[in-house]
Amino acid sequence: MDIPFKGDLASNWQLDESIIFLNHGSFGATPTLVLEEQRRWQNLMEAEPVRFFEEIAPNALLESRKAISKLLNCDYDDLALIENATSGVNTILRSLQFNPGDEIIVTNHTYQACRNSLDYVAKKSSAIVVVCDIPFPVKNSQIIFDKIVSCVNKNTKLAMIDTVTSPTGLKLPFEKIVKKLEAMGVKVLLEAAHGIGMFPMDLEEIGASFTISNCHKWLCSPKGVAIMHVRKNLQELIHPLTISHGMTFPLGETTRFRHEFDWTGTRDVSGWCVLPFLINYLENLIDGGLNEIMSLNNKLVLKGREIICKKLNIEKPCPDEMISCIATLKLPGNAVNGIPLHEPDPLHISLLEEYNIQVPVWYWPNPEGRYLRISAHLYNHDSEYEYLADALFKLLNKV
Numbered sequence: 580m581d582i583p584f585k586g587d588l589a590s591n592w593q594l595d596e597s598i599i600f601l602n603h604g605s606f607g608a609t610p611t612l613v614l615e616e617q618r619r620w621q622n623l624m625e626a627e628p629v630r631f632f633e634e635i636a637p638n639a640l641l642e643s644r645k646a647i648s649k650l651l652n653c654d655y656d657d658l659a660l661i662e663n664a665t666s667g668v669n670t671i672l673r674s675l676q677f678n679p680g681d682e683i684i685v686t687n688h689t690y691q692a693c694r695n696s697l698d699y700v701a702k703k704s705s706a707i708v709v710v711c712d713i714p715f716p717v718k719n720s721q722i723i724f725d726k727i728v729s730c731v732n733k734n735t736k737l738a739m740i741d742t743v744t745s746p747t748g749l750k751l752p753f754e755k756i757v758k759k760l761e762a763m764g765v766k767v768l769l770e771a772a773h774g775i776g777m778f779p780m781d782l783e784e785i786g787a788s789f790t791i792s793n794c795h796k797w798l799c800s801p802k803g804v805a806i807m808h809v810r811k812n813l814q815e816l817i818h819p820l821t822i823s824h825g826m827t828f829p830l831g832e833t834t835r836f837r838h839e840f841d842w843t844g845t846r847d848v849s850g851w852c853v854l855p856f857l858i859n860y861l862e863n864l865i866d867g868g869l870n871e872i873m874s875l876n877n878k879l880v881l882k883g884r885e886i887i888c889k890k891l892n893i894e895k896p897c898p899d900e901m902i903s904c905i906a907t908l909k910l911p912g913n914a915v916n917g918i919p920l921h922e923p924d925p926l927h928i929s930l931l932e933e934y935n936i937q938v939p940v941w942y943w944p945n946p947e948g949r950y951l952r953i954s955a956h957l958y959n960h961d962s963e964y965e966y967l968a969d970a971l972f973k974l975l976n977k978v
Contacts, residue, residue, distance in 0.1 A: 580934075580966060580969050580970070581966075582966075583599060583960060583962035583963040583965065583966040584960040584962045584963070585958060585959075585960055585963075586956075586957050586958045586959050586960045587960075588864065588865070588957045588958060589957075589958035589959075589960075591610045591611060591612070591864070591957075591958070592608050592609075592610055592611065592958050593611045593614070594608055594958060597935055598935050598936075598937050599934070599935055599936045599937065599938075599963050599966060599967065600937050600958070600959075601883075601936065601937060601938040601953050601954055601955075601959065601963060601964070601967060602937050602938050602939055602952075602954055603796070603797075603904075603954040603955070603956045603959075604745075604748075604773065604796065604904070604905040604952065604954040605939065605954075606795065606796070606802065607793075607795045607796040607797070607798075607799055607800070607802070608799065608956070608958070609795070609799050609800065609801050609802070610799055610860065612860060613799065613800070613801065613853055613856065613857050613860060614801065616853045616856045616857075617801050617849045617850060617852075617853045618849075620639075620848075620849035620852040620853060621847065621849045623635065624636075624847070624848075624849065632845070636848055636852070637841065639848075639851075639852040640660060640841065640848060640851055640852065641655075642855050643660065643851050643852060643854040643855060644656075644658045644660065644806075645855075646854050646855040646858050647775070647794075647806055647854060647858075650775065650780075650858065650869075651775070651780055651781070651782045651792075651806075651808070652780075652781040652782060652783050652784070653782040653783055653808055654811070656834070656837060657808055657809060657810065657811060657814070658806050658807070658808055659806065659807045659808075659809070659819075659836075659840035659841075660804070660805075660806060660840075660848075660851045661791075661805045661806065661807050661840075662803045662804075662805060663772075663793055663795070663803065663805045664690075664693070664770060664771070664772035664791045664792065664793045664805055665690075665692045665693060665696070665772075666805070666820065667791030667805060667806075667807040668692075668693045668696050668697075668739070668768065668770060668791055669696045669820060670807060670817065670818075670819060670820055671768050671789045671791070671807070671809075671817060672696050672697060672700045672768070673696075673700060673820065674816055674817045674818050675700075675737065675816060675817075676704070677700065677701065677704040677706040677736060677737075678704065678705075678706070679704065679705035679706070680705070680706070680707065680734055681704070681706040681707070681734060681736045682706065682707045682708075682709050682732065682734040682735045682736065683697060683701060683706055683707070683708055683709065683735075683736060683737045683738070683739065684709045684711055684727065684730050684731070684735060684737070684738035684739070684765075685697055685708060685709070685710060685711070685738070685739045686710070686711045686712075686713050686723075686727070686740075686741065686744070687710050687711065687712050687713060687945055688713050688715070688741065688744035688745075688746055688747050688749065688945075689739065689741055689744070689745075689770070690741070690744075690745040690746075690770070690772065693739065693770055697739060706736075707734070709730050709735070711726050711727050711729075711730045712726070712945075713726060713749075715747050715749070715896055715897075715909075715945060715946070716894070716895075716896035716897060716909075717749065717896070717897050717901070718897075718898075719898060719901075720750075720751065720752040720900075720901055721752075723749075723751055723752060723756075724752050724755055724756055724759070727740070727756055727760075728756075728759055728760070728763075731760065731763055731765055735763075735765050736765070736766065737765065737766045737767070737768060738756075738760050738765050738766075738767050738768070739767075739768045739770055740753055740756050740757065740760075740767055740768070740769055740770065740787075741753070741770050741771075741772075741773075742769065742770070742771040742772075742773055742774050742777075742780075742792075743771075743772075743773035743774075743777065743903055743905065745772065745773070746907065746941075746943055746950065746952075747896075747907045747943075747950075748902065748903075748905040748906045748907035748952055749897055749901050749902075749907075750778075750900075750901050750902060750903045753769060753771075753785070754784070754785050757769060757785050757786060757787045758785075758786060761786055761787070761788065766788040766789070766813075767787045767788055767789070768787070768788065768789045768790075768791070769785065769787040769789065769790040769791070770791055771790055771791060771792035771793075772791070772792065772793045772796065773793075773796060773797065773903065773904075773905065774790075774792035774793070774797075775792045775793070775794055775796075775797060775798045775806070776794070776796065776797030776798030776799065776861075776869065776872075776873065777796070777797040777873060777876075777903050777904050778873055778877075778903055779870065779873070780792070782808055787808075787810075788809075788810050788813055789807070789808065789809055789810070789813070789817075790806075790807070790808040791805065791806070791807050791808075792805060792806055792808075793805045794806065794854065794857075795850075797873075797876075797904060797956075798857065798858075798861070799857065799861070799956075800850060800853065800854065800857055801849070801850035801853065802850065803847075803850050804850040804851055804854070807840075809836065814834065814835075814836035815835065815836070817836065818839055819839050819840055819843045820843075821843040821844055822839075822843075823839070823842060823843045823844050824838075824842055825838035825839035825840070825841065825842050825843070826838075826839060864957070865957075872957060873904070875957065876903075876904040876955045876956055876957070877902070877903060877904055877955075879955035879959060879961065880902060880903075880904050880905060880906050880953060880954065880955035881899055881902055881906070882961050882964065883906070883953050883955060883959075883961065883963075883964030883967075884902065884906040884908065884953065886961070886964045886965055886968050887908060887951075887953070887964060887967065887968045887971065888908065889968075890965075890968035890969065890971070890972050891910070891911065891968065891971060891972060891975070893908060893909070893910070893911065895908075896908065896909060904954060904955050904956070905952055905953065905954045905955075906952065906953055907950055907951070907952040908950065908951050908952075908953075909946075909948045909949070909950055910926075910940075910948070910949045910950065910951055910971070910975065911975060912949060912975055913949070923940075923941075924940040924941055924942065924949065926940045926949065926951075926971075926974060926975075927939065927940035927941070929974050930967075930970055930971075930974070933970070933974075934966070934967075934970040936966070936967055936970060938951060938952070938953060938967060939951070939952050951971075953967070
């Protein structure tokens with residue numbers, strides 16, 4: 580098999596050239612110039628730590644919140660900079676108070692780490708986790724909307740809704756779901772780990788009570804950079820996981836929400852500080868800026884999905900309009916029910932060791948089988964998906 584091409588802009592990243600990297604969706608990948616900008620902030624921090632944390636960092640982080648707020652169409656004072664989506668989900672769930680019998684809706688496609696947080700909180704308060712079963716394959720997004728809405732009753736207090744499901748790569752009709760549930764009196768925690776940089780998001784228009792989104796995935800920030808948006812009328816309910824000086828600082832002209840989340844202790848904030856630079860970098864990387872990047876990534880993953888489905892003679896599990904920049908396929912053959920991260924599927928190992936392809940393969944029970952998820956970003960090329968399809972065909976047809 581011929582070694583595939585890289586995308587025309589691959590040189591902007593420092594990914595291993597020997598690896599066919601089709602797993603941007605797990606941890607993202609940061610452009611080299613952005614990492615250099617982060618290092619500049621780290622050097623500034625280490626040159627004069629006291630001045631950095633007391634004078635430089637507060638203004639820098641304000642500018643970062645302003646830059647993100649323009650992308651998301653929201654008030655920058657309603658944003659908190661956090662480490663990752665899972666931290667944000669924990670922050671919201673562990674701040675809210677639930678009573679015995681209160682119900683919290685989640686789908687069976689949600690990210691397991693977030694589901695674990697939900698189960699932990701529910702158990703402590705004797706609340707009930709209502710799991711909405713979404714089929715996969717699925718014919719259209721209306722099925723998902725109807726199933727989630729049907730789970731609401733007088734005891735429903737919160738719903739944790741994904742923008743894009745991690746295991747199945749489905750872009751849910753989250754705008755429509757949020758509007759409906761909030762109108763029914765149900766607070767929505769919008770879990771947008773796959774959000775910023777994947778497709779346009781207008782938080783004012785969406786109207787969720789709480790929104791969490793990673794920047795290190797599709798916006799390509801350094802690792803450990805995410806945002807949490809809390810609607811103004813709910814901010815007094817939400818506190819950081821780490822309680823620090825902000826709880827008792829005199830308010831002055833700001834809010835308790837700002838005081839508490841702007842300082843939770845000493846940490847490396849350089850990843851957050853680069854956000855204005857990063858957004859400007861992406862806007863100028865290609866004609867059309869970030870919107871064109873999102874469009875190109877979407878088109879490429881759809882082409883990659885088409886290539887694999889045709890080669891393996893398998894059906895697409897959902898319509899094209901339910902795909903953003905990741906796509907999951909159920910592979911033919913039997914699955915290996917191992918422990919993720921500790922017992923990787925043998926097919927994943929073979930793809931990596933024999934073909935240098937980095938792509939996730941895992942067991943999933945709904946329906947039971949072996950699944951593969953591809954991602955697409957500017958550094959990828961359609962020939963990489965052809966190479967993957969050929970490798971899969973050979974490995975799956977080995978006697």
